[in-house]
Amino acid sequence: MIKKIGILCAILLSSGIAQTYLDAIRPFWGMSGRSAARATGDIVGVFDTEALLQNPAALTYITRAFAQIDGSFDHVKGRTLLSSHYLEQRFLDSLSGSQFRFNQVSLALPINVYRGSWVWAGGIQPVTIFDRKGQFSFWDADPSQLVNRKYTLFEEGALYAASLGTAVLFTKELSLGISGSYLFGSNIYTNTYSEEDTDHIYAFARYLDSLGIKADYKGWNLKGGFVLQFPNELLLGGTIETPGILQVEESSEHLKMEIMDDGQPSLYESSPRRIEYKLTGPWRLGVGVSFKYNPLYFTLGYRYHTYSNMSFKSNLIESETDSTYIDSRVNAEIRTDLRSTGELMGSMRYFADGGYLQVGLSRQAQPIKTYPGDIFRMDVNLGFTPAPNYEYSLGFQYYSFNANSIQVSALIHEDTGDPIVSIPTDTKHSVTRFMFGVKFYL
16 A cells, blocks of 8 residues: 655745745845836836836926826736646646736925926835736546646735835936835735545545745835936936845745545644744846937836845744754855846837827846746836826736746655656746726826
8 A cells, every 4th residue: 555645845935844045036026126017117218106116317207296096907827837757648727816906106296496307206016916826737647646636826915115216307417316115015825735536546535735825024125326318318327226125024834634535634734833034135237228219219228136146034943953044055045046137128108199108028037047938028008188187097017927846746655665756837927917097187
């Protein structure tokens, strides 16, 4: 009789039982030096309060005071492809969901000065959307593992920035700006793996291994920038973003349960845990250029993210029998498994009486070395000004990335000592956001 004794999940996030470099990158991964609201990712061509998170120097191009509020409807999808030499075919599965979300609220106040421009702005905007979903289920064709397997992943939440910034036209051609952000938010993550003996081959009927994590974040960071204006509406700009410092309070529960054929549990393990640690995010440096060609404005930009310089700090030890602090191990994993990456971006703008159209694209190299492909994002924003004192806006945003590190390793051959069976997967995660807002000119 083969006795089933458990599973090991090598997942995108840590198990909460053993912290890894993935805990450190979690809140900063999608925090790509810009707003997750209606921004197009520009370094210089940001003429709205999204400049607080992209280039605060661009605030000087705001000429009228206004208040703005946005909402969004988000559709999240995970599409998983898995294959293995143990499987007779490749399996494709998907999981999706939708929700409404607060997007942003902001205020901009130009100050009258003797010459030049001086603008103050503040607002709350998302910098990271954590939402992910994924699942797969299959019948394993390996004759020694005749069980029906199922895996489900669910993650939601957001990291927001409450920002205050100011910019001044320092000379006739040079704008300088600075902003500070208080970072806050939460992240809920669960994954569940189960095996069912649907053909009654073994003595157990069902095995369940689930993990739930809730992390709350509080922290801050700073951003500075400049915009230099040349003749013929040519703009050159640059930004620097200090590492975000986050204090994390994390609670988790790891549950294992095995139900036998007679309906009685033979295994029940629950491991609740609450921990605290501090994360230091990456530095970000950006440069960009904007130019006009007939009625269109074009921008090009590049941003560098120093993910490999992130750090993890705690007072956690490895285990009850090993009093070594885990910080050295986790920071070594960061240096080994993460890489600093570059991000290319570009946008096009068209302004007309009564409205505007903005389109932006960006592609960032994946900072996690084992993940395939790049992180892609597209923004389309449309504005209408039916009256002088208010403006309506509609936005479409799509971003995606691939993850192949989700794999389930089943350790079920205790008596035979057979090796762990690994089933690799490739999941494409995507989020589609439809945004809507109104701006009131004061």
